[in-house]
Amino acid sequence: MTKFNELNLNPKVLKAIEEAGYETPTPIQEGAIPPALEGRDVLGIAQTGTGKTASFTLPMITLLARGRARARMPRSLVLCPTRELAAQVAENFDTYAKNVKLTKALLIGGVSFKEQDALIDRGVDVLIATPGRLLDHFERGKLLLTGVQIMVVDEADRMLDMGFIPDIERIFSLTPFTRQTLFFSATMASEIERITDTFLSAPARVEVARQATASETIEQGVVMFKGGRRDREASQKRNVLRALIDAEGEKCTNAIIFCNRKTDVDICAKSLKKYGYDASAIHGDLDQSQRMKTLDGFRDGSLRLLVASDVAARGLDVPAVSHVFNFDVPGHPEDYVHRIGRTGRAGREGKAITICSGRDEKALTAIEKLIQKEIPRIDNPIKEEPKPERAKSEQPKPEKNVRESESARDNRKEREPKGRGRGRKTDNGPAVVGMGDHLPSFIALSFDERRAG
Numbered sequence: 001m002t003k004f005n006e007l008n009l010n011p012k013v014l015k016a017i018e019e020a021g022y023e024t025p026t027p028i029q030e031g032a033i034p035p036a037l038e039g040r041d042v043l044g045i046a047q048t049g050t051g052k053t054a055s056f057t058l059p060m061i062t063l064l065a066r067g068r069a070r071a072r073m074p075r076s077l078v079l080c081p082t083r084e085l086a087a088q089v090a091e092n093f094d095t096y097a098k099n100v101k102l103t104k105a106l107l108i109g110g111v112s113f114k115e116q117d118a119l120i121d122r123g124v125d126v127l128i129a130t131p132g133r134l135l136d137h138f139e140r141g142k143l144l145l146t147g148v149q150i151m152v153v154d155e156a157d158r159m160l161d162m163g164f165i166p167d168i169e170r171i172f173s174l175t176p177f178t179r180q181t182l183f184f185s186a187t188m189a190s191e192i193e194r195i196t197d198t199f200l201s202a203p204a205r206v207e208v209a210r211q212a213t214a215s216e217t218i219e220q221g222v223v224m225f226k227g228g229r230r231d232r233e234a235s236q237k238r239n240v241l242r243a244l245i246d247a248e249g250e251k252c253t254n255a256i257i258f259c260n261r262k263t264d265v266d267i268c269a270k271s272l273k274k275y276g277y278d279a280s281a282i283h284g285d286l287d288q289s290q291r292m293k294t295l296d297g298f299r300d301g302s303l304r305l306l307v308a309s310d311v312a313a314r315g316l317d318v319p320a321v322s323h324v325f326n327f328d329v330p331g332h333p334e335d336y337v338h339r340i341g342r343t344g345r346a347g348r349e350g351k352a353i354t355i356c357s358g359r360d361e362k363a364l365t366a367i368e369k370l371i372q373k374e375i376p377r378i379d380n381p382i383k384e385e386p387k388p389e390r391a392k393s394e395q396p397k398p399e400k401n402v403r404e405s406e407s408a409r410d411n412r413k414e415r416e417p418k419g420r421g422r423g424r425k426t427d428n429g430p431a432v433v434g435m436g437d438h439l440p441s442f443i444a445l446s447f448d449e450r451r452a453g
Contacts, residue, residue: 002024002025002030003023003024003025004017004018004022004023004024004025007025007030007033007034007037007058008034008037008062009033009037009058009059009062010061010062010065010100012065012099012100013058013061013062013065013096013097013099013100015099016095016096016097016098016099017058017096020095020096025051025054026050026051026054026055026208026346027046027050027208028044028046028050028051028052028055028206028208029051029054029055029058031044031055031206031208032044032055032056032059032182032204032206033055033058033059035204035206036055036056036059036060036063036180036182037059037062037063039063039180040180040202040203040204041180041181041182041183041200041201041202041203041204042056042181042182042183042203042204042206043183043196043200043203043204043205043206044056044182044183044184044185044206044207045184045185045186045187045188045205045206045207045208046184046186046206046207046208047186047208047213047214047215047337047341050208051346052154052184053088053089053092053154053317054092054096055184056078056152056154056182056184057089057092057093057096057097058096059182060076060126060150060152060182061093061096061097061100061102063149063150064076064102064125064126064149064150065100065102067125068123069103069123069124069125070123070147071120071121071122071123072120072121072123072142072143072144073123073144073145073146073147074105074120074123074124074125074126074127074143074145074147074148075124075125075126075147075148075149075150076125076126076127076148076149076150076151076152077127077129077134077145077148077150077151077152077171077175078126078127078128078129078151078152078154079129079130079131079134079151079152079153079154079159079168079171080128080129080130080154080155081130081131081154081155081158081159081162081164082130082158083108083109083110083130083288083291084291084295085154085155086106086107086108086128086129086130087106087108087292088317089128089154090104090106090128093126093128097126102125102126103119103122103123103124103125103126104124104125104126104127104128105119105120105124105126105127105128106128106129107127107128107129107130107133107134107137108129108130108133108288109130109132109133109288110287110288110289110291111288113136113137113140116133116137117137117142120137120142120143121142131159131164131167131168131171132164132167134171135167135170135171138174145171145174145175146174146175146176147176148175148176148179149179149180150179150180150181150182151172151175151179151180151181151182152181152182152183152184153168153181153182153183153184154184155184155185155186156168156183156184156185156192156195157185157186157187157188157189157192157334158338160189160191160192161332161334161335165191165195168195169195169198169199172199181199181200181201181203183195183196183200183203186334186337186338186341187334187337213337213371213372214336214337214340214341214352214371215341215344215345215350217344217347217348217349217350218340218341218343218344218349218350218351218352219349219350219351219352220340220351220352220353220354220375220376221351221352221353221354221375221376221377221378222353222354222355222356222364222375222376222377222378223240223244223353223354223355223356223377223378223379223380223381224356224377224380225237225240225355225356225357225380226357226358227357233357234264234267237327237355237357238268238271239382240355240380240381240382241257241268241272241325241327241355242272242275242277243381243382244325244353244355244381245277245305245325246381247381248323248351251322251323251351252322252323253304253320253322254298254301254303254304254305254306254318254320254321254322254323255304255305255306255321255322255323255324255325256305256306256307256308256321256323256324256325256339256342256343257272257279257305257306257307257308257324257325257327258308258309258310258324258325258326258327258328258330258339259307259308259309259327259328260309260310260328260330260331261309261328262283262284262285262309264327264328265281265282265283265307265308265309266281266283268281268307268327269281269307272305272307277304277305278303278304278305279303279304279305279306279307280294280297280298280303280305280306280307281294281307281308282294282295282306282307282308282309283308283309284309294306298318299318307327310330310335310338310339317345318342319345319346319348320345320348321342321343321345321350322343322350322351323343323350323351323352323353324339324340324342324343324350324351324352324353325352325353325354325355326339326340326352326353326354326355327355328355328360329354329355329356329357329360329363329364329367330363330367331363333363333366333367333369333370333371334370336354336367336370336371337370337371339352340352353378354375
């Protein structure tokens with residue numbers, strides 16, 4: 001079995017790896033680090049949780065150990081789809097580069113431009129950024145990309161989902177064509193292949209698992225949920241979620257609960273808190289400081305349940321997440337792989353449970369087609385309670401036989417009025433006097449008699 005000290009990494013980097021407690025590289029690290037150290041382009045395809053971040057940070061630190069950064073001209077660039085993933089990559093650089101004098105800057109939204117400008121002006125060896133914030137700095141004239149020697153695109157398939165591909169192509173065009181490119185993705189859609197064909201030069205392709213597969217260490221299950229009335233379905237679904245969490249007992253040390261919509265994230269988190277569960281929400285509309293505080297609490301174990309939108313499906317590196325609950329079936333099959341990849345990381349065992357309503361069965365079928373296996377069905381922990389039988393004293397009394405005889409029914413019908421208003425009892429007062437015996441005398445007179453009178 002290969003060891004890190006056999007991969008020709010910088011001795012100071014090896015010391016940091018040893019201090020972090022790692023000895024053996026993962027398959028993606030073992031396959032990507034040697035060609036990266038040779039200066040070749042690398043195309044890495046691996047499922048979530050296989051150690052992709054270290055597979056590019058370790059060779060980058062080794063290659064950048066010599067040299068000096070210039071003001072506003074970073075020597076390397078790492079592009080990440082979300083703030084959380086960018087922050088995680090920055091933490092990895094801090095861990096592995098602590099014995100090497102390298103400077104870094106993190107460009108993400110929710111942080112002051114002024115602070116970021118100050119870092120760039122001093123010159124940085126490693127620039128870690130989300131595409132939008134990077135282009136903001138470039139368009140303001142605060143950043144030049146002509147000095148980039150190494151460019152990394154992390155979670156490229158997530159970039160595609162979030163609509164960042166045009167930005168990625170523009171950023172590629174702003175960097176030197178002589179740069180080294182390290183490109184990582186969990187899946188390879190046709191659009192991703194087009195980009196790699198355009199911007200990578202004879203890359204070393206490292207694929208450690210079938211595309212879009214879930215780790216074999218993750219136990220999967222799905223509960224087929226049938227709600228009642230539409231206005232009660234969401235509440236009933238939350239009841240099922242709580243029952244599933246309770247059913248796991250002490251085995252569920254912590255969990256991420258995924259919802260498709262941000263509004264459902266908030267509602268679900270509030271509902272769990274209401275019933276005494278230690279839960280908090282995270283999604284893209286929250287303030288960055290609040291998001292980081294929530295993530296830090298989940299990482300250090302002070303928060304048990306993290307209710308999240310797909311903003312946390314990629315790049316959230318918490319090694320020991322015991323469970324993932326999909327409150328909603330994701331609309332894109334690839335998102336299912338990334339969601340459940342938050343558990344069962346680095347060879348650990350994990351469990352992922354999905355709640356599937358009737359309208360989500362088509363999406364579930366697409367997921368099973370993608371992962372090429374049927375997800376086992378598990379019983380709904382909430383059984384429909386049978387209606388309690390009435391006590392004898394509560395039994396409804398049988399109705400008396402009040403059937404009328406035919407003659408009595410006929411007599412009643414003869415007394416009832418016919419047609420409209422049948423059966424009504426009305427009081428119209430005295431009968432109306434018509435133009436009969438009491439005819440006024442002047443009407444009986446002839447016309448001539450009336451003229452003469």
